[in-house]
Amino acid sequence: MAFDVQLRIDDKVxxxxxxxxxxxxxxxxxxxxxxxxxxxGAVELVIRAEQLGHLSSAGLRSxxxxxxxxxxxxxxxxxxxxxxxxxxxxxxxxDHSIDLVDA
Amino acid sequence: MTFRxxxxxxxxxxxxxxxxxxxxxxxxxxxxESLAPVSDFVxxxxxxxxxxxxxxxxxxxxxxxxATNIVMHGYRGEPGEITVDGGIxxxxxxxxxxxxxxxxxxxQGMRTPAVDVPLAERPxxxxxxxxxxxxxxxxxxxxxxxxxxxxxxxRRPAAE
Numbered sequence: 321m322a323f324d325v326q327l328r329i330d331d332k333v334x335x336x337x338x339x340x341x342x343x344x345x346x347x348x349x350x351x352x353x354x355x356x357x358x359x360x361g362a363v364e365l366v367i368r369a370e371q372l373g374h375l376s377s378a379g380l381r382s383x384x385x386x387x388x389x390x391x392x393x394x395x396x397x398x399x400x401x402x403x404x405x406x407x408x409x410x411x412x413x414x415d416h417s418i419d420l421v422d423a
Numbered sequence: 424m425t426f427r428x429x430x431x432x433x434x435x436x437x438x439x440x441x442x443x444x445x446x447x448x449x450x451x452x453x454x455x456e457s458l459a460p461v462s463d464f465v466x467x468x469x470x471x472x473x474x475x476x477x478x479x480x481x482x483x484x485x486x487x488x489x490a491t492n493i494v495m496h497g498y499r500g501e502p503g504e505i506t507v508d509g510g511i512x513x514x515x516x517x518x519x520x521x522x523x524x525x526x527x528x529x530x531q532g533m534r535t536p537a538v539d540v541p542l543a544e545r546p547x548x549x550x551x552x553x554x555x556x557x558x559x560x561x562x563x564x565x566x567x568x569x570x571x572x573x574x575x576x577x578r579r580p581a582a583e
Contacts, residue, residue, distance in 0.1 A: 413537075
């Protein structure tokens with residue numbers, strides 16, 4: 321399934337909806353959306369992952385980038401990740417800094 | 424995860440016929456655009472086996488990370504080629520990568536994530552190799568006549 325990123329800025333909450341396959345060839349789009357989210361001065365970043373079929377280390381790097389750009393006070397949540405996607409996030413130990421919700 | 428003894432596995436048998444008749448192969452340029460055909464290749468192999476969804480996810484993740492590693496860190500953007508083949512054996516499904524980048528054993532690049540370090544300060548090198556090596560049941564690497572040969576293996580569940 322082709323990768324797609326939808327960005328929605330609602331007051332200070334930024335929602336990024338991911339679908340398809342997030343790997344090194346598609347992570348640039350996600351990276352760009354995170355940059356926009358950080359620029360919008362968000363207090364919360366919600367990443368909707370219900371339709372995300374695949375997550376590689378390139379996607380994890382984008383999450384690190386998000387954590388770096390958004391500042392300590394900003395909550396970052398990944399919502400609805402599938403079992404293997406959530407497993408990858410936990411295996412890398414990212415669930416200490418990013419909330420995994422409904423995963 | 425098991426590291427098979429060198430010489431005991433398929434990495435050593437590059438010129439040897441695999442254990443069963445069912446194999447397919449792919450030759451692709453070492454570019455990031457080749458990740459999609461690598462994934463399609465692995466998904467096709469897994470469906471043919473067939474592998475359970477969770478095992479296929481692991482094999483595909485490992486293949487994706489290994490291919491990315493060869494493109495980004497092996498050839499370092501220089502032109503090159505990757506040969507991918509794979510097969511279905513009674514006990515497992517395997518995917519083998521061969522490349523002519525400078526000799527590099529992916530196991531040497533593996534870094535276990537520093538989970539106690541805040542994410543924003545985390546050194547993230549080696550994460551892809553870590554995911555690849557923890558995803559598969561067996562990983563083999565051997566330098567064969569100057570070629571890097573890596574094999575990813577996932578076990579098939581026992582037949583009912």
